[in-house]
Amino acid sequence: MTTDIETSMVDASKPAGSVPSPVARAKWKRARFGIAVLATQALVLAALLVVWERATPKGSPAAFMFGSPSAIAGFLVQMAQDGSLWRDAAVTGTETLLGFFMGNLVGTLLGLSLWYSRFVSRVVEPFVIALGSIPIIALAPIVIIWFGTGLVSKVAMSTLSVVIVALVTSYKGAVGVDGDQIYLMKTLGASKFQIFRKLVIPASLTDIFAGLKLTVGFALIGAIVGEFMSSSEGLGHAIFKAGSLYIIPKVFAALVVTIVLALVLTWLVGKIERLLMPWRRRA
């Protein structure tokens, strides 16, 4: 981990005299490392924005083709003021969250329960691979026919984008459990269900959370693709509409909101992960 590198560096610049406790020092070093990362990221972003702004002066063809940071900011302010930003973000956020939740719930439950039977998992395997190779976007027209043009079809698209990935990652986690740990559980007299509950599920959590982080993006893409197809609101709708009117900075503005949404959701998953797996914090 990066923090290891940081904490292993000896800080000789500190004056002797006030000797902080090792814990406080480690904490300070970790915090300083985090600040350094953030500052560098901000710097890189600022540099990109400056170059972009310089290359796209107001009224130039480049500004029309690529937008400019100031124009994007302008649209963001305007969208925030007329309320469409919040409305669209809320709509897409709701669809994404519902799809993310349902897709992961169903996928993880199926994936984990495949651990129970080698037979069933072997039977199911080619079907899972087949389903996993379908581009979800190809399903969009059918989904809209089945579920209409409202919220449900977007949630369905989002769920479909997530479910196979969740299934595969959780199944991988479940079958990856150390055989000796299963032996141990057996010698302690555990039933198959007890092995499942006390060993397989917690041991798979790392993989499940890796899947959750991965599927935040997929859920969002599913929702937005659904909105592209037919909708009257949401970030996908905003992007589609601005795009077809050639208002490129507005496309970027909606994209910025989308990115922020993805970051917030990923951050939330990380928070829950740390809450559910406290043993990893100290490791």
Place this chain on the structure above:
Amino acid sequence: MSVEAATHARPGQGEAVNGTALPLVVEHVAKGYDLNGQVVPVIADLSLTLRKGEIVSIVGPSGCGKTTLLNTLCGLLAPDAGRIRWHGRQVVGQPQNVGYMLQKDLLFPWRTALANTMLGLEIRGVPAAEAEDRSRAMLDQLGLHGFADHYPATLSGGMRQRVALARTLVNDPDVLLLDEPFAALDFQTKLLIESDMVSLVRKGGRSMLLITHDIEEAVSIADRVIVLTRRPTAVKATYEIELGSDRADVISLRENPDFSRYVRRIWADLDVAIQ
């Protein structure tokens, strides 16, 4: 005192000795692995007995099938032939009251030392409060007072193996099957944990079957040492270890002159040089 190889384990002696069945009787067990359609024999024909309160060590060349033997004994693998009787009875599945411990501590990283120790009691449905009390007491007994709420990642290798031992002993097993449980530890730590373990086993009148690579360890701990041949394995020789009364002190035992004589004899039997 003679340091001669005793007769081989007597098969058929399973039923009653003084009216009670022996904890473990193994008769003519054979086991092979199926490797690409071919059966590779690992255990050729193996018989042994474990008496109540007895500590038996098994030594054998690397890869001869010691782990396979233990896995077969506790029902994790099915023998191809032969009989295994626990307390006079053939068991389907896992035998009761048998503790099994491996070289890997196999602690669950998501459980604290205490919760890891409680695992077996929890599985058997012992009420949580009682399970916790017993587990805490066991951790204290093994010198882990104050570490009950630590996660395994924050414990040293020796402490982790002590937690694994606590997890085994807290279930109050009659018989312990140990597969090189301390092989990964440094010499001092190993000696300390071993002497703690031996005194707990002897005090409780439990029986123990200990697999090891370390002949000195085998001689210092066991009442009897069984030497296995190379694969396909069988019992090559059995040594009754007679080293005086205080067998719990595994450290001072090593100064006994007979100790090194046993070690040399067994070492010669193992013929490790010829591979």
